[in-house]
Amino acid sequence: MLKEQLRGNCQFLQQAETWQQAIEMAARPLLQKGIIQPSYIEAMIQNVKDNGNYIIILPKIAMPHARPELGSSGIGISFMKLEQPVMFPKEEPVEQFFVLASNSPDGHLELMADLAGILSDTERYEALLEIQNEEELLAVIEE
Numbered sequence: 001m002l003k004e005q006l007r008g009n010c011q012f013l014q015q016a017e018t019w020q021q022a023i024e025m026a027a028r029p030l031l032q033k034g035i036i037q038p039s040y041i042e043a044m045i046q047n048v049k050d051n052g053n054y055i056i057i058l059p060k061i062a063m064p065h066a067r068p069e070l071g072s073s074g075i076g077i078s079f080m081k082l083e084q085p086v087m088f089p090k091e092e093p094v095e096q097f098f099v100l101a102s103n104s105p106d107g108h109l110e111l112m113a114d115l116a117g118i119l120s121d122t123e124r125y126e127a128l129l130e131i132q133n134e135e136e137l138l139a140v141i142e143e
Contacts, residue, residue: 002114003141005077009033010134015084019094020045023064026080026097033076036101040071044099053088058119060085060093060129065100065108072101077111079137096128114141 009029016022023044030036043066048055055062066072078099085093098115102108118124118141127140 001110002077002118003138005075005111006079006138006141007134009076009078010137011078011080012133013080013082015082016086019048019086019088022080022082022086022094022097023048023099026064026078027099027101029078030076030099030101035072035074035076037071037073040066040101043067043070048088053090053092056088056092056094058125060095061098061119061125062088062094062096063098063100063112063115065102068101068103068105068107072103074101074103075107075111076101077108077115081131081137 027041044064057063080097085095100108131137
């Protein structure tokens, strides 16, 4: 399911000025497809302001998300890799973003479980940090 959801929702960009802009940019594919509303992006940013860097799930990788009622009308995931890491509060650098959206409280659990399986594998995590395009990302996920 993860691979199908990511296809066409990946971006490889140079940089973002701020972590807030990075979240906004990373969520853009979901916004353009109507899976999320602008309010969902605002909620993801507010979550970090309120709760700190909990979305940084591994060094250099963040998983922004928010509650469905804050502007998500479907299940989706988008990915963005930055060439230049963006600094989150407490000077934590992030290069990769997996933005999750769901229209129900547990709708994204399968996506999260699939993603956790990949990220918990040290070799796949290291390979993920080296990817340069969508096909390489999908190949790491498919392994």
